[in-house]
Amino acid sequence: MNIQQLLTFAQQNFDRFLEELNAFIAIESVSSDPERSHDIRKAADWLSNKLNSLGLDHVAIFDTPLHPIVFAEKIFDKSAPTILIYGHYDVQPESPVELWNTPPFDATVVGTRLVARGSTDMKGQIIAGLAAVEALLFGKEELPFNLKFIYEGEEEIGSPSIRDFLEEHKELLAADTVLNLDAGMINADTPSITYALRGLAYFELLVKGPAQDLHSGVFGGVVDNPAIVLSQLIAGMKDDQRRITLPGFYEDVRSLSDKEREELARVPQTADTYLSQTGVPHLAGEQGYTCIEQNTARPTLDVHGLLSGFTGEGAKTVIPAWALAKLSMRLVPDQDPVKVADQLKQYLSENAPPTVIWDVKTFTGGYPAFCDPDQPASKALQDAFELTWGKRPVLKREGASIPIVTEMKEILGIDSVLSGFALPEDNMHAPNETLNLEVWRKGILTIIHFFDLYSKQMADA
Ligand SMILES: [Zn+2]
Numbered sequence: 001m002n003i004q005q006l007l008t009f010a011q012q013n014f015d016r017f018l019e020e021l022n023a024f025i026a027i028e029s030v031s032s033d034p035e036r037s038h039d040i041r042k043a044a045d046w047l048s049n050k051l052n053s054l055g056l057d058h059v060a061i062f063d064t065p066l067h068p069i070v071f072a073e074k075i076f077d078k079s080a081p082t083i084l085i086y087g088h089y090d091v092q093p094e095s096p097v098e099l100w101n102t103p104p105f106d107a108t109v110v111g112t113r114l115v116a117r118g119s120t121d122m123k124g125q126i127i128a129g130l131a132a133v134e135a136l137l138f139g140k141e142e143l144p145f146n147l148k149f150i151y152e153g154e155e156e157i158g159s160p161s162i163r164d165f166l167e168e169h170k171e172l173l174a175a176d177t178v179l180n181l182d183a184g185m186i187n188a189d190t191p192s193i194t195y196a197l198r199g200l201a202y203f204e205l206l207v208k209g210p211a212q213d214l215h216s217g218v219f220g221g222v223v224d225n226p227a228i229v230l231s232q233l234i235a236g237m238k239d240d241q242r243r244i245t246l247p248g249f250y251e252d253v254r255s256l257s258d259k260e261r262e263e264l265a266r267v268p269q270t271a272d273t274y275l276s277q278t279g280v281p282h283l284a285g286e287q288g289y290t291c292i293e294q295n296t297a298r299p300t301l302d303v304h305g306l307l308s309g310f311t312g313e314g315a316k317t318v319i320p321a322w323a324l325a326k327l328s329m330r331l332v333p334d335q336d337p338v339k340v341a342d343q344l345k346q347y348l349s350e351n352a353p354p355t356v357i358w359d360v361k362t363f364t365g366g367y368p369a370f371c372d373p374d375q376p377a378s379k380a381l382q383d384a385f386e387l388t389w390g391k392r393p394v395l396k397r398e399g400a401s402i403p404i405v406t407e408m409k410e411i412l413g414i415d416s417v418l419s420g421f422a423l424p425e426d427n428m429h430a431p432n433e434t435l436n437l438e439v440w441r442k443g444i445l446t447i448i449h450f451f452d453l454y455s456k457q458m459a460d461a
Pocket of ligand 1: 088121122155182
Protein backbone atom coordinates (compact mmCIF):
# COMPACT_ATOMS: atom_id res chain seq x y z
CA MET A 1 0.00 0.00 0.00
CA ASN A 2 1.49 3.34 -0.92
CA ILE A 3 1.86 6.41 1.25
CA GLN A 4 -1.15 8.15 -0.30
CA GLN A 5 -3.40 5.26 0.74
CA LEU A 6 -2.08 5.42 4.31
CA LEU A 7 -2.75 9.16 4.45
CA THR A 8 -6.25 8.64 3.05
CA PHE A 9 -6.92 5.96 5.64
CA ALA A 10 -5.98 8.42 8.39
CA GLN A 11 -8.05 11.22 6.88
CA GLN A 12 -11.09 8.94 6.68
CA ASN A 13 -10.67 8.03 10.33
CA PHE A 14 -9.96 11.42 11.90
CA ASP A 15 -13.37 11.56 13.56
CA ARG A 16 -12.90 8.16 15.15
CA PHE A 17 -9.40 9.12 16.37
CA LEU A 18 -10.96 12.19 17.97
CA GLU A 19 -13.64 10.08 19.67
CA GLU A 20 -10.91 7.85 21.05
CA LEU A 21 -9.05 10.87 22.33
CA ASN A 22 -12.20 12.14 24.04
CA ALA A 23 -12.68 8.78 25.77
CA PHE A 24 -9.05 8.76 26.89
CA ILE A 25 -9.33 12.33 28.20
CA ALA A 26 -12.48 11.45 30.19
CA ILE A 27 -10.35 9.24 32.46
CA GLU A 28 -9.09 11.61 35.16
CA SER A 29 -5.51 10.33 35.31
CA VAL A 30 -4.13 13.02 37.62
CA SER A 31 -0.93 11.44 38.91
CA SER A 32 -0.47 13.77 41.88
CA ASP A 33 -3.88 12.95 43.39
CA PRO A 34 -3.88 9.80 45.58
CA GLU A 35 -7.71 9.84 45.48
CA ARG A 36 -7.58 9.21 41.76
CA SER A 37 -5.11 6.31 41.63
CA HIS A 38 -7.94 4.10 40.31
CA ASP A 39 -8.32 6.54 37.40
CA ILE A 40 -4.61 6.23 36.71
CA ARG A 41 -5.09 2.46 36.60
CA LYS A 42 -8.09 2.91 34.31
CA ALA A 43 -6.03 5.02 31.92
CA ALA A 44 -3.30 2.35 31.86
CA ASP A 45 -5.97 -0.29 31.13
CA TRP A 46 -7.52 1.87 28.44
CA LEU A 47 -4.15 2.27 26.80
CA SER A 48 -3.30 -1.43 26.97
CA ASN A 49 -6.68 -2.27 25.37
CA LYS A 50 -5.94 0.25 22.65
CA LEU A 51 -2.51 -1.28 22.03
CA ASN A 52 -4.07 -4.74 21.89
CA SER A 53 -6.69 -3.56 19.42
CA LEU A 54 -3.88 -2.42 17.12
CA GLY A 55 -2.59 -5.97 17.01
CA LEU A 56 0.58 -5.23 18.94
CA ASP A 57 2.35 -8.00 20.82
CA HIS A 58 3.36 -8.52 24.44
CA VAL A 59 1.09 -5.74 25.67
CA ALA A 60 1.75 -5.52 29.39
CA ILE A 61 1.05 -3.33 32.39
CA PHE A 62 4.02 -3.26 34.75
CA ASP A 63 3.41 -2.27 38.34
CA THR A 64 5.84 0.14 39.96
CA PRO A 65 5.92 1.45 43.55
CA LEU A 66 3.46 4.12 42.33
CA HIS A 67 1.74 4.24 38.92
CA PRO A 68 1.92 1.49 36.28
CA ILE A 69 3.98 1.55 33.07
CA VAL A 70 2.38 0.24 29.87
CA PHE A 71 4.45 -1.61 27.29
CA ALA A 72 3.86 -3.15 23.86
CA GLU A 73 5.86 -4.11 20.80
CA LYS A 74 5.68 -5.26 17.21
CA ILE A 75 8.79 -7.11 16.16
CA PHE A 76 9.03 -7.90 12.46
CA ASP A 77 12.69 -8.80 12.28
CA LYS A 78 14.98 -8.99 15.30
CA SER A 79 17.93 -7.75 13.25
CA ALA A 80 16.07 -4.68 11.97
CA PRO A 81 16.25 -1.31 13.76
CA THR A 82 13.65 -0.49 16.41
CA ILE A 83 11.79 2.72 17.24
CA LEU A 84 10.72 3.06 20.86
CA ILE A 85 7.72 5.36 21.22
CA TYR A 86 7.60 7.10 24.61
CA GLY A 87 4.66 8.88 26.18
CA HIS A 88 2.99 9.65 29.50
CA TYR A 89 -0.69 9.02 30.12
CA ASP A 90 -0.91 11.03 33.35
CA VAL A 91 -2.02 14.65 33.43
CA GLN A 92 -1.66 17.73 35.61
CA PRO A 93 -4.40 18.52 38.15
CA GLU A 94 -7.26 20.61 36.76
CA SER A 95 -7.23 23.08 39.67
CA PRO A 96 -8.20 25.89 39.87
CA VAL A 97 -11.33 24.34 38.37
CA GLU A 98 -13.36 27.59 38.54
CA LEU A 99 -11.12 29.11 35.86
CA TRP A 100 -12.18 26.52 33.27
CA ASN A 101 -14.80 27.62 30.74
CA THR A 102 -15.77 24.00 30.02
CA PRO A 103 -15.59 20.85 32.19
CA PRO A 104 -11.88 19.87 32.25
CA PHE A 105 -12.41 16.15 31.61
CA ASP A 106 -15.30 16.46 29.19
CA ALA A 107 -13.49 17.37 25.98
CA THR A 108 -15.27 20.20 24.21
CA VAL A 109 -14.66 21.48 20.70
CA VAL A 110 -14.50 25.28 20.73
CA GLY A 111 -13.88 26.63 17.23
CA THR A 112 -10.90 24.71 15.88
CA ARG A 113 -9.69 23.65 19.30
CA LEU A 114 -10.37 20.80 21.66
CA VAL A 115 -10.49 22.06 25.24
CA ALA A 116 -9.67 19.58 28.02
CA ARG A 117 -7.00 18.61 30.52
CA GLY A 118 -4.48 16.39 28.74
CA SER A 119 -5.69 17.35 25.26
CA THR A 120 -2.22 18.57 24.34
CA ASP A 121 -0.07 17.31 27.23
CA MET A 122 -0.06 14.64 26.12
CA LYS A 123 -3.03 12.39 25.43
CA GLY A 124 -3.55 14.12 22.08
CA GLN A 125 0.05 13.38 21.15
CA ILE A 126 -0.29 9.74 22.24
CA ILE A 127 -3.42 9.26 20.10
CA ALA A 128 -1.73 11.01 17.15
CA GLY A 129 1.16 8.55 17.39
CA LEU A 130 -1.16 5.55 17.69
CA ALA A 131 -3.36 6.78 14.82
CA ALA A 132 -0.26 6.85 12.61
CA VAL A 133 0.73 3.38 13.82
CA GLU A 134 -2.76 2.13 13.00
CA ALA A 135 -2.59 3.54 9.47
CA LEU A 136 0.84 2.00 9.04
CA LEU A 137 -0.13 -1.46 10.29
CA PHE A 138 -3.38 -1.33 8.32
CA GLY A 139 -1.46 -0.69 5.10
CA LYS A 140 1.62 -2.84 5.52
CA GLU A 141 1.96 -6.43 6.61
CA GLU A 142 5.71 -6.21 7.00
CA LEU A 143 7.87 -3.30 8.05
CA PRO A 144 11.65 -2.97 7.71
CA PHE A 145 11.78 -1.84 11.35
CA ASN A 146 10.28 -2.79 14.71
CA LEU A 147 8.12 -0.81 17.08
CA LYS A 148 8.13 -0.69 20.87
CA PHE A 149 5.94 1.44 23.14
CA ILE A 150 6.41 2.66 26.70
CA TYR A 151 3.91 4.87 28.51
CA GLU A 152 4.43 6.04 32.07
CA GLY A 153 1.91 7.49 34.52
CA GLU A 154 4.22 9.65 36.62
CA GLU A 155 5.71 12.24 34.27
CA GLU A 156 3.84 15.15 35.81
CA ILE A 157 5.19 14.27 39.26
CA GLY A 158 8.82 13.87 38.23
CA SER A 159 8.81 10.22 37.07
CA PRO A 160 10.00 8.67 40.36
CA SER A 161 9.72 5.09 39.02
CA ILE A 162 11.07 5.36 35.50
CA ARG A 163 14.81 5.16 36.30
CA ASP A 164 14.51 1.83 38.07
CA PHE A 165 12.19 0.56 35.35
CA LEU A 166 14.68 1.42 32.61
CA GLU A 167 17.51 -0.17 34.62
CA GLU A 168 15.52 -3.36 35.13
CA HIS A 169 14.21 -3.71 31.56
CA LYS A 170 17.17 -2.77 29.40
CA GLU A 171 16.70 -5.73 27.10
CA LEU A 172 12.96 -5.34 26.74
CA LEU A 173 13.37 -1.67 25.84
CA ALA A 174 16.41 -2.05 23.59
CA ALA A 175 15.93 0.17 20.54
CA ASP A 176 17.78 2.38 18.10
CA THR A 177 15.86 5.55 18.65
CA VAL A 178 13.18 6.99 20.93
CA LEU A 179 10.32 8.96 19.41
CA ASN A 180 9.13 11.36 22.11
CA LEU A 181 6.24 13.66 21.12
CA ASP A 182 6.04 15.42 24.50
CA ALA A 183 7.57 18.65 23.13
CA GLY A 184 6.05 21.19 20.82
CA MET A 185 6.12 23.53 17.88
CA ILE A 186 7.42 27.09 17.83
CA ASN A 187 4.08 28.20 16.42
CA ALA A 188 1.35 26.65 14.27
CA ASP A 189 3.43 27.28 11.11
CA THR A 190 6.81 26.29 12.48
CA PRO A 191 7.58 22.75 13.61
CA SER A 192 10.66 22.03 15.67
CA ILE A 193 12.86 19.20 16.85
CA THR A 194 14.81 19.60 20.09
CA TYR A 195 18.17 17.83 19.94
CA ALA A 196 19.95 19.06 23.05
CA LEU A 197 18.95 19.77 26.63
CA ARG A 198 20.82 21.42 29.45
CA GLY A 199 21.63 19.60 32.67
CA LEU A 200 21.89 20.96 36.19
CA ALA A 201 24.28 21.06 39.13
CA TYR A 202 22.74 22.50 42.32
CA PHE A 203 24.54 23.52 45.53
CA GLU A 204 24.18 25.14 48.90
CA LEU A 205 27.23 27.14 49.93
CA LEU A 206 27.72 27.99 53.61
CA VAL A 207 30.37 30.46 54.78
CA LYS A 208 31.05 30.48 58.52
CA GLY A 209 32.91 33.14 60.51
CA PRO A 210 32.56 33.79 64.26
CA ALA A 211 31.00 31.25 66.62
CA GLN A 212 27.96 33.52 66.98
CA ASP A 213 26.72 36.89 65.69
CA LEU A 214 29.01 39.68 66.96
CA HIS A 215 28.50 43.37 67.87
CA SER A 216 29.92 45.30 64.91
CA GLY A 217 31.12 48.13 67.14
CA VAL A 218 32.94 45.88 69.56
CA PHE A 219 34.41 43.48 66.96
CA GLY A 220 34.07 45.26 63.60
CA GLY A 221 37.42 45.81 61.94
CA VAL A 222 39.19 42.77 63.35
CA VAL A 223 37.04 39.89 62.07
CA ASP A 224 35.91 39.14 58.55
CA ASN A 225 32.23 39.36 57.66
CA PRO A 226 30.83 36.09 56.19
CA ALA A 227 28.13 37.98 54.25
CA ILE A 228 30.79 40.07 52.51
CA VAL A 229 33.05 37.06 51.91
CA LEU A 230 30.15 35.09 50.40
CA SER A 231 29.23 38.03 48.17
CA GLN A 232 32.84 38.36 46.99
CA LEU A 233 33.11 34.65 46.29
CA ILE A 234 29.90 34.70 44.26
CA ALA A 235 30.88 37.87 42.42
CA GLY A 236 34.18 36.25 41.47
CA MET A 237 32.42 33.29 39.85
CA LYS A 238 31.89 35.36 36.69
CA ASP A 239 34.33 37.62 34.88
CA ASP A 240 33.56 40.84 33.04
CA GLN A 241 32.76 38.87 29.86
CA ARG A 242 30.14 37.03 31.94
CA ARG A 243 32.11 33.83 31.62
CA ILE A 244 32.14 31.44 34.55
CA THR A 245 35.53 31.33 36.29
CA LEU A 246 35.40 27.92 38.00
CA PRO A 247 38.65 26.15 37.04
CA GLY A 248 38.14 23.91 33.99
CA PHE A 249 34.45 24.80 33.71
CA TYR A 250 34.45 25.11 29.90
CA GLU A 251 36.75 22.16 29.20
CA ASP A 252 33.89 19.75 28.40
CA VAL A 253 31.60 22.27 26.71
CA ARG A 254 30.91 21.12 23.17
CA SER A 255 31.41 24.09 20.89
CA LEU A 256 28.73 25.14 18.45
CA SER A 257 29.34 24.32 14.81
CA ASP A 258 28.59 26.94 12.17
CA LYS A 259 25.70 24.76 10.99
CA GLU A 260 24.22 24.67 14.48
CA ARG A 261 24.55 28.41 14.87
CA GLU A 262 22.77 28.89 11.55
CA GLU A 263 19.95 26.59 12.72
CA LEU A 264 19.60 28.27 16.10
CA ALA A 265 19.35 31.62 14.34
CA ARG A 266 16.07 30.35 12.87
CA VAL A 267 14.46 30.22 16.34
CA PRO A 268 12.26 33.33 16.41
CA GLN A 269 13.46 34.40 19.87
CA THR A 270 15.35 37.70 19.70
CA ALA A 271 16.75 40.11 22.26
CA ASP A 272 13.47 42.04 22.06
CA THR A 273 11.48 38.88 22.84
CA TYR A 274 13.57 38.30 25.95
CA LEU A 275 13.27 41.94 26.98
CA SER A 276 9.50 41.92 26.72
CA GLN A 277 9.13 38.49 28.35
CA THR A 278 11.27 39.38 31.36
CA GLY A 279 10.74 43.10 31.90
CA VAL A 280 14.45 43.67 32.62
CA PRO A 281 15.97 47.03 31.60
CA HIS A 282 18.88 45.34 29.78
CA LEU A 283 20.00 41.82 28.91
CA ALA A 284 23.18 40.31 30.36
CA GLY A 285 24.54 37.32 28.46
CA GLU A 286 27.95 35.85 27.82
CA GLN A 287 29.79 37.90 25.21
CA GLY A 288 30.23 36.44 21.75
CA TYR A 289 26.93 34.56 21.67
CA THR A 290 23.40 35.36 20.56
CA CYS A 291 20.55 35.31 23.08
CA ILE A 292 19.24 31.93 21.97
CA GLU A 293 22.76 30.49 22.15
CA GLN A 294 23.29 31.95 25.63
CA ASN A 295 19.94 30.60 26.72
CA THR A 296 20.20 27.05 25.34
CA ALA A 297 23.70 26.15 24.18
CA ARG A 298 25.93 27.80 26.79
CA PRO A 299 26.27 26.96 30.49
CA THR A 300 25.12 29.42 33.14
CA LEU A 301 25.53 30.07 36.84
CA ASP A 302 22.77 31.55 38.98
CA VAL A 303 22.12 32.33 42.62
CA HIS A 304 18.64 31.33 43.77
CA GLY A 305 18.69 32.58 47.33
CA LEU A 306 20.82 34.33 49.91
CA LEU A 307 20.50 34.24 53.66
CA SER A 308 22.57 35.93 56.34
CA GLY A 309 22.44 38.12 59.45
CA PHE A 310 19.69 40.55 60.31
CA THR A 311 16.91 41.10 57.78
CA GLY A 312 14.11 42.28 60.10
CA GLU A 313 12.64 45.77 60.39
CA GLY A 314 14.86 48.63 61.53
CA ALA A 315 18.56 48.45 62.32
CA LYS A 316 20.62 45.92 64.20
CA THR A 317 24.39 46.06 64.07
CA VAL A 318 25.66 42.50 63.93
CA ILE A 319 28.46 40.79 62.12
CA PRO A 320 26.62 37.61 61.10
CA ALA A 321 28.09 34.28 62.16
CA TRP A 322 27.36 32.78 58.76
CA ALA A 323 26.04 33.41 55.26
CA LEU A 324 24.37 30.95 52.93
CA ALA A 325 23.63 30.85 49.22
CA LYS A 326 21.73 28.43 47.00
CA LEU A 327 23.26 28.37 43.57
CA SER A 328 23.21 26.26 40.45
CA MET A 329 24.75 25.85 37.05
CA ARG A 330 22.82 24.88 33.93
CA LEU A 331 25.15 22.54 32.07
CA VAL A 332 25.48 21.81 28.38
CA PRO A 333 26.80 18.74 26.54
CA ASP A 334 29.29 17.23 27.54
CA GLN A 335 29.59 18.71 31.03
CA ASP A 336 29.30 16.44 34.04
CA PRO A 337 27.59 17.63 37.27
CA VAL A 338 29.99 15.55 39.40
CA LYS A 339 33.01 17.23 37.83
CA VAL A 340 31.36 20.64 38.22
CA ALA A 341 31.02 20.00 41.98
CA ASP A 342 34.78 19.45 42.12
CA GLN A 343 35.36 22.61 40.09
CA LEU A 344 33.26 24.62 42.53
CA LYS A 345 35.19 23.22 45.50
CA GLN A 346 38.51 23.92 43.78
CA TYR A 347 37.42 27.51 43.12
CA LEU A 348 36.50 27.92 46.79
CA SER A 349 39.78 26.45 48.04
CA GLU A 350 41.69 28.81 45.77
CA ASN A 351 39.63 31.92 46.51
CA ALA A 352 38.10 31.75 49.99
CA PRO A 353 40.15 33.70 52.54
CA PRO A 354 41.51 31.92 55.64
CA THR A 355 39.23 34.12 57.79
CA VAL A 356 36.21 31.85 57.13
CA ILE A 357 35.30 28.18 56.87
CA TRP A 358 33.17 27.11 53.92
CA ASP A 359 31.08 24.06 53.21
CA VAL A 360 29.31 22.92 50.03
CA LYS A 361 26.27 20.69 50.02
CA THR A 362 25.41 19.06 46.67
CA PHE A 363 21.78 18.49 45.67
CA THR A 364 20.63 16.14 42.94
CA GLY A 365 21.58 17.41 39.53
CA GLY A 366 21.22 16.03 36.06
CA TYR A 367 23.31 15.43 33.01
CA PRO A 368 22.84 17.44 29.83
CA ALA A 369 21.79 15.49 26.73
CA PHE A 370 22.73 15.66 23.07
CA CYS A 371 20.71 13.63 20.57
CA ASP A 372 22.31 13.51 17.14
CA PRO A 373 20.12 15.53 14.75
CA ASP A 374 21.70 13.59 11.85
CA GLN A 375 20.52 10.17 13.10
CA PRO A 376 18.20 8.42 10.58
CA ALA A 377 15.01 8.89 12.61
CA SER A 378 15.62 12.60 13.10
CA LYS A 379 16.33 13.01 9.38
CA ALA A 380 13.10 11.14 8.57
CA LEU A 381 11.07 13.38 10.86
CA GLN A 382 12.69 16.51 9.43
CA ASP A 383 11.72 15.40 5.92
CA ALA A 384 8.22 14.42 7.11
CA PHE A 385 7.66 17.90 8.55
CA GLU A 386 8.83 19.42 5.30
CA LEU A 387 6.23 17.38 3.40
CA THR A 388 3.30 18.35 5.65
CA TRP A 389 4.26 21.86 6.75
CA GLY A 390 6.14 22.92 3.63
CA LYS A 391 9.17 23.95 5.64
CA ARG A 392 12.01 22.35 7.47
CA PRO A 393 11.56 22.15 11.23
CA VAL A 394 13.77 24.36 13.37
CA LEU A 395 16.45 22.24 15.05
CA LYS A 396 16.77 23.68 18.51
CA ARG A 397 18.28 23.21 21.90
CA GLU A 398 16.34 23.55 25.13
CA GLY A 399 17.51 25.60 28.11
CA ALA A 400 15.78 23.43 30.70
CA SER A 401 16.09 19.70 31.40
CA ILE A 402 13.82 16.86 30.26
CA PRO A 403 14.95 13.98 32.49
CA ILE A 404 13.39 11.16 30.42
CA VAL A 405 15.50 12.12 27.37
CA THR A 406 18.65 12.13 29.49
CA GLU A 407 17.74 8.84 31.15
CA MET A 408 16.96 7.08 27.87
CA LYS A 409 20.43 8.10 26.75
CA GLU A 410 22.23 7.47 30.04
CA ILE A 411 20.60 4.14 30.96
CA LEU A 412 19.58 2.63 27.62
CA GLY A 413 22.09 4.44 25.41
CA ILE A 414 19.37 5.61 23.01
CA ASP A 415 19.12 9.05 21.40
CA SER A 416 15.63 10.56 21.37
CA VAL A 417 13.91 12.45 18.61
CA LEU A 418 12.08 15.02 20.70
CA SER A 419 9.27 16.85 18.95
CA GLY A 420 5.49 17.15 18.99
CA PHE A 421 2.55 19.33 18.06
CA ALA A 422 1.84 21.30 21.25
CA LEU A 423 1.67 25.07 20.74
CA PRO A 424 2.82 27.82 23.10
CA GLU A 425 -0.79 29.06 23.40
CA ASP A 426 -2.17 25.63 24.39
CA ASN A 427 -2.27 26.43 28.14
CA MET A 428 -0.36 23.33 29.14
CA HIS A 429 -0.61 22.71 32.91
CA ALA A 430 -3.06 25.68 33.12
CA PRO A 431 -6.86 26.00 33.01
CA ASN A 432 -8.48 25.69 29.55
CA GLU A 433 -5.76 23.51 28.05
CA THR A 434 -6.37 23.20 24.31
CA LEU A 435 -5.38 21.14 21.33
CA ASN A 436 -5.34 22.79 17.91
CA LEU A 437 -7.22 20.15 15.91
CA GLU A 438 -5.93 21.30 12.54
CA VAL A 439 -2.34 21.02 13.77
CA TRP A 440 -3.16 17.69 15.39
CA ARG A 441 -4.51 16.22 12.14
CA LYS A 442 -1.46 17.47 10.28
CA GLY A 443 0.60 15.93 13.05
CA ILE A 444 -0.93 12.50 12.42
CA LEU A 445 -0.07 12.79 8.72
CA THR A 446 3.45 13.89 9.64
CA ILE A 447 4.02 10.79 11.76
CA ILE A 448 2.74 8.59 8.92
CA HIS A 449 5.23 10.28 6.58
CA PHE A 450 7.90 9.82 9.24
CA PHE A 451 7.31 6.05 9.36
CA ASP A 452 7.23 5.87 5.59
CA LEU A 453 10.46 7.84 5.14
CA TYR A 454 12.15 5.89 7.90
CA SER A 455 11.06 2.62 6.18
CA LYS A 456 12.57 3.79 2.92
CA GLN A 457 15.83 4.73 4.63
CA MET A 458 15.98 1.34 6.30
CA ALA A 459 15.09 -0.52 3.10
CA ASP A 460 17.85 1.37 1.26
CA ALA A 461 20.39 0.79 4.00
ZN1 LIG B 1 3.94 16.17 28.93
